[in-house]
Amino acid sequence: MKTIDPKNTSTSLFHSYMLAAVAPRPIALASTIDKDGQVNLSPFSFFNAFSSNPPILIFSPARRVRDNSTKHTLENVKEHPEVVINVVTYDLVQQTSLSSTEYARGVNEFIKAGLSEAASSLVKPPRVAESPVAFECKVREVIALGSEGGAGNLIVCEVLMIHVSETVLDENGKIDPLKLNLVGRMGADFYTKAFGEALFEVEKPLTKLGIGIDALPTHIKHSRTLTGNELAQLANVEAMPTASQLEKVDLPTTNLRGEALASFYLSQNNVLAAWKVLINNL
Numbered sequence: 138m139k140t141i142d143p144k145n146t147s148t149s150l151f152h153s154y155m156l157a158a159v160a161p162r163p164i165a166l167a168s169t170i171d172k173d174g175q176v177n178l179s180p181f182s183f184f185n186a187f188s189s190n191p192p193i194l195i196f197s198p199a200r201r202v203r204d205n206s207t208k209h210t211l212e213n214v215k216e217h218p219e220v221v222i223n224v225v226t227y228d229l230v231q232q233t234s235l236s237s238t239e240y241a242r243g244v245n246e247f248i249k250a251g252l253s254e255a256a257s258s259l260v261k262p263p264r265v266a267e268s269p270v271a272f273e274c275k276v277r278e279v280i281a282l283g284s285e286g287g288a289g290n291l292i293v294c295e296v297l298m299i300h301v302s303e304t305v306l307d308e309n310g311k312i313d314p315l316k317l318n319l320v321g322r323m324g325a326d327f328y329t330k331a332f333g334e335a336l337f338e339v340e341k342p343l344t345k346l347g348i349g350i351d352a353l354p355t356h357i358k359h360s361r362t363l364t365g366n367e368l369a370q371l372a373n374v375e376a377m378p379t380a381s382q383l384e385k386v387d388l389p390t391t392n393l394r395g396e397a398l399a400s401f402y403l404s405q406n407n408v409l410a411a412w413k414v415l416i417n418n419l
Contacts, residue, residue: 153325160329166233169220171216176247180236220260221274228318229252235250253265257273319332347373362397
């Protein structure tokens with residue numbers, strides 16, 4: 138493997154490696170105002186959620202590598218400690234990118250990017266009307282991580298209110314990722330879609346104690362066909378399936394056989410069918 142020491146690598150090069158590997162990253166489209174009430178809008182992919190009680194979001198405007206200057210967003214939250222974090226969907230990605238242009242201070246990126254301001258309820262910065270989810274926040278703290286180019290500044294935001302468009306809710310009133318159509322930031326100029334065929338489900342092992350890969354039958358555990366992912370799916374059961382459980386599982390006719398068939402069922406999240414195939418192969 139290639140080994141990279143940040144102390145012996147230029148900041149820009151190390152930055153490229155880090156952002157390409159730590160991905161996809163959610164995007165905070167942050168709207169702020171300065172002390173005179175001038176609006177600014179800018180996206181940040183050094184962003185995530187860190188607490189639900191209290192509800193905390195953190196994003197980080199880094200100092201520019203080329204000249205060590207700071208971004209208007211950082212300057213604004215120091216002058217007026219409020220921000221609205223708007224989510225970025227596929228329909229907004231090009232306008233979001235355009236809003237990252239380094240316009241002069243005082244230029245309203247809402248106008249430049251063709252986005253609409255919507256009045257917030259509890260804070261002064263406006264929401265992005267086109268974004269289906271917006272978090273109104275007060276800035277609790279700004280933590281400088283360094284003073285050189287590339288250093289981040291953690292803006293710790295407490296969520297005061299969330300606005301959610303009903304168009305992205307499911308029948309239970311929860312956000313449906315298949316309707317939300319978020320995008321994520323990759324390295325270089327790449328983004329990723331967080332919807333459609335890119336989505337898949339992984340059953341959380343929170344309500345049961347999986348037997349673990351070490352407890353799988355030897356012929357399964359040492360399979361040359363099944364992957365680590367597939368073994369983990371099989372091992373996320375509380376006990377080996379019983380004969381009566383497996384007897385109820387129907388296996389449709391297919392040309393696949395043995396472990397290849399088990400792999401197919403696992404790709405469909407049909408774990409019991411995969412177990413039946415593998416036990417029948419004993």
